[in-house]
Amino acid sequence: MHKIKYSIVFILLLITSLNANQLKKVTLQLSWFNQFQFAGYYIAKEKGFFEDYGLDVTIKPFNFGINAVDEVDSKKADFAVARETLILDRVAGKKIVALYALFQESPLVLLSLKNSAINHIEDFANKRIMTTIDDASEVSIKAMLLSKNLDFKKLNFLEHSHDIMDLVNGNTDVISAYLSKTPFDLNNMNIAYNVFAPSDYGFNMYSDFLITSEDLINNDLKTAMAFKEAALKGWNYAFSNIKEASQLIYNKYNEQKLSIKALEYEGDVLKSMAFSNVNKLGEIRLEKIQRIYDLYNVMGLIDNQIDIKKLVLKPGSEIFLSKEENKYIDKNKSIDMCIVPNIKPYSFLQNNEFSGFFADYMKIIEEKTTLNFNLVETKNFKQSLDYFKSGRCNILASAQNISQRRSFANFTKPIIDISLVLVTKDNRNFIDDISVLKDKKIGIHKYYSFNKTLKQKYPDNNFVDVNNIDESIKKIESDELYGHIDLILTSWDKIQENEFNKLKISAKLNLSVPLSIAVRKNDLLMYKILNKAVESISEEEKDKILQKWLTIEYKKEFDYDLLWKVLIGFIFILAFFLYKQILLRKMNNTLKEKVDEKTKELQKINLELEERVKKEVNENLKKDTLLTKQSKFAAMGEMIQNIAHQWRQPLSVISTGASGLKVKKEIDGKIDEKLLDETLEKIIDTTNHLSTTIDDFMHFFKPNKKKQVFKIKDAIDKTLNIFNYNINNKKIEVIKNIEDVSLDSFQGEFIQIIINIVNNSKDAFKEDNTSDMYIFIDVKNKKNEIIIEIKDSAGGIDEEIIDKIFEPYFTTKHQYQGTGIGLYMCKQIIDKHMHGSIEVKNKEYIYKNKSYKGASFLIKLRK
Known part of the structure; x- marks a missing residue:
């Protein structure tokens, strides 16, 4: 009997040993003594999450004298927890990469x-x-x-x-x-x-990065991703079960002899910091990293320029799935998918095939997951939703996440945020707010989710339910309806189909529709797989897909029309020319004595005709060029801030080209707005804060902080307090001429504007290497406005690019030194929040009997 027991024990030990040998051995270096600050890693080890991902993890304790970043850089540890100074470590040449940032605010x-x-x-x-x-x-x-x-x-x-x-x-x-x-x-x-x-x-910094080495990323990305996924799983469990996690630390990881209550207190505080202004644990936003880097630079802490993109692990072309998720895919290769079949160009059927933005997007997901989506054809969105609810399809490729649907569906992270617009006859005025149309009937799709939202937001408006946009258009043409509200590109497509000189877009609503992939509630693994795939697709990839469909629609709009115009014009001119030739021949037979005279007349007419042909062709080419340029501007989102102003003008009739321009601007503008919305989180308390983080811009279209009165001189002084004046052993001299004037606005955003402009001057001095470095700040108090001029002596901006510096992502700096969003953000803040304007030009001036040239930024703010 004893021999049997020993044999069983031996076999179990042998199995355990074999299983351990299959696991990848890695180490994690802590940055401080054991406490709740590292609870997620303890949980992942004790609950077997690391083992589930094929890892055997040794957690290395902290001792004084240990630098966690150095441990990873020197290959003494595979992973480590690092503090907010990680950027300075990268500047110092340490080849480390951040997998995630646990705390969105430094504790x-x-x-x-x-x-x-x-x-x-x-x-x-x-x-x-x-x-x-x-x-x-x-x-x-x-x-x-x-x-x-x-x-x-x-x-x-x-x-x-x-x-x-x-x-x-x-x-x-x-x-x-x-x-x-x-x-x-x-x-x-x-x-x-x-x-x-x-x-x-106003200084929100990341803290407690999980880091690894560049070598591990380049040579064993699978291990890095496995550790990241298992650790985040541990943290989610720890924050959801703070008492259980505290008890584990108290029993097993407690050399500091902390009490249970102290550990639970720590867990509650750290949980709030981990989920501050984010929905996904561990999220790192490149814009926020850039903001922190810029602050380091302004304070003179950056000795060597680095590419901050290399500091953060980007989503790869593949996604990392757990063993359970991979098994699910092996058993469920084919997934039945319903779509919205009639919202062109987002999602539609063409020759019985799924086409549009979402079709291309789902193909990328197929490549990332190896799943195969089988289209289940439906006639409309209602039928698709019914099929989905009844189980005839497993997923719905585009749907809005609303409370009524959460009982039967899970929704991935939103894929695209689509603006809503008002379509009317082309003789209607542009409007800013549809609430002024209380006495007008407006059609809205009765099965779309935004139907209820519109009725709640505009309770006094007379909305009429319709089955589709085609029904509304017929009623608009017969004056049964004043207009119809729908998705922006869908509306534009219908305008084109209906000879779009009869209809136009008359308003852009302050509402948008975020669309996600809906997954049946009981299919949790499918939801997790698709959500990982969605999170791995970058904004650049989404923009590329959308631009493809914008280009297709745009070409369809004008290419054939232009071709027919040129062809008809050519035929007309050719026929006229031939007629003249025949007529002249007849006249030549009867009036020989006037041959020379008529020949000269004919030559003159031919020359005039040739000039007319050239002029017509040139005009058409100009139109072609203009339309192409407009498309490019729309794609870039350049000038979206001017649309609201233009819509306030008392326009009654607008040409086809102008209507198209407005729509194109709105198309990409909303996408840019979302990029900013995802990166800007809160506005600085304007009386006490020196600078703002990128997160504080998240709500700059709808600021959630109150305005307050502040002195412009004080705000500028605060900005200059942290500015590093020294460059190459020379000092920048700031000359201020500021009148005593107060502004009722957002001080934090104002400081952000000054920091961006002054920092650009500082970078320009580095490149120009001039001996005399001056920055002039003049503030004048006029009757109805405040005028602020900031100019430098750095030689000015190249005239070929000066018109582009307010474009998003345009930068003249080396790729490691700038993202190209600073001045774009300044213009957005001034236009949207402060109701002012900003312009730039190169200016020559005299100072101390010496001539200088530099960039002059002129800001005008309404009182």
């Missing part, structure tokens, strides 16, 4: 006691501040201090003892600490304290 703060009378940043002067070397170099802390014009020479920095009692006992006046840990200890001692958090001053 690092400064603390003072209430009874110390240190209640504001300005009170730090001549006080003792206890920090670690890393804490002092964290840009968020440094920027927060500099934003209040503190002189670092007057700050007494002490070496950190990591003992909060040094603050309590008065051994230091201010101490750096983690918001998730130290406040708990002070609360237990009933000690009142002040928190100075960089995020409260």
Whole structure:
């Protein structure tokens, strides 16, 4: 009996050993002592998530003297947790890559006691501040201090003892600490304290990056992706089960002897920071990384320019699936798919084949997942939705995520956000707001999700349910309806089909329809697979697909029409010319004496005709060129900010070309708006914040902070407080001539504008290498407006590109130094938020009896 037991034990040990040998051994270096800050990794190890992804993970504990980034860079660890200074590590030449950023805000703060009378940043002067070397170099802390014009020479920095009692006992006046840990200890001692958090001053930084080496990414991407997926699974579990995770740490990872309550407190705080302004755990936005990099650069911390895109792991051409998800695909290769068959060019049937934007998009997903989508044909959206609900199709390729559908469907991340527009007869006026059409009947599709949204937003409007846009168009032509509301490209396509000189787009609504892939509620694995595929497709790939269909529709609009016009004109001229030739021959037979005279007349007529032909052809070519240029502008989203202004003009009749231009601008503009919406998160508190992050621009079309009155001089001074004036051992001299004037607006956004313009001048000085470096800032208070001029002596902007600098993603800098969105964002903020204008030109002027030339930015703001 004992022999049997020993044999069983031996076999189990052998199986366990064989299984362990199949796992990939990797190491993770922590950046601090064990606590809830690393709970996701403990959970992934203890729950077997790492093993599920084929990994055998050793978690290396922290000790003083260990630098987690150096451990990865020197190949002593495969993965590590890194702090917000990761960008500076990359600048220093360390070949590391961030897989995700766990915390969207840094938990690092400064603390003072209430009874110390240190209640504001300005009170730090001549006080003792206890920090670690890393804490002092964290840009968020440094920027927060500099934003209040503190002189670092007057700050007494002490070496950190990591003992909060040094603050309590008065051994230091201010101490750096983690918001998730130290406040708990002070609360237990009933000690009142002040928190100075960089995020409260507009400096939102990522923290706790999961990093690996470039070598691992290049040679074993599968392992890197497996670790990332397993770790995120662990973090999702930890944040969903904070008490269970705290108990695990308390029992097994607790050399600091933390209490259960302390661990749970830490978990609650860190959870809020991990999900701050994001829907997906670990999300890294390149725009925010660029914003942080720009702040480093302004503060003079960037010695070597780097390509920040290489700092973050991009989604690859393939997606990483778990073993369970791969097994699902092996068993379910063919997936029945319903579509919306009549929203051209987004989704439609052509010769019984699925065509349009969503067709191309789903083909990419097929390539990424190896799935095969089998089209189930339907007549309309209602039938597609009914088929989907009844199980006749597994997925619905384009549907809006609304509450009524969540009981039977899961929805992937939105694929595209489509604007809604109003179609009317071409003799109707353009309008800004459809609420003024209360006495007009407007058709809306009765089965589309935005039907209910429109009725809720405009309860006083007279909306009429219709089966499709064709029904509305017939009623518009017979004056039964004033107009019809539908998707922008669908509307434009119908306008073209109906000779589009009778109809036009008269308004762009402040509403859009985000469309996703709907998956049946009981098919959770399919939902996870498709959501991963959607997240892996970049904005550039989506734009490329959309541009393809824009180009097809655009060519269809004018190519044939132009061809027929030229052909008919040519035939007419040829017939006229032949008629003249015959007539002249007859006259020659009867009037020989006038041959010479008539021949000369004929030559003259021929010359005139030739000139007319050339003129006509040139005019057509100009139209062709203009239309092509308009298409390009629409694709780039350039000039979208002018549409609202143009729609306010009392226009009654508009030509075909102008109507097309407006539509094309609106098409790409909304996509750009979304890119910005995904990257801009909140607006800086305008009275206390020095600068804004890219996230603060997320709502710049609908700002969620209140305006307030601030002095322009104070805002400019705050901006210049953190500006690094030194370039190549020379100093930039800023000459200010600012009248005492206040502005009722958003101070944080105003500061962002000044930072972008001044920083551009600084970069221009680097390239120009001039000996005299001046920046002039003049503010004048006029009767109805405030005029701000910012100019430099850096030689000006190349005249060939000066008209392009406000375009999105246009940059003259090296690819490692700029994204090309700074000045574009400035123009968006001024036009949309501040109701002003900005323009640039090269200007020559005299200063100190010497002639200079530079770029002059002129900002005009309405009072």
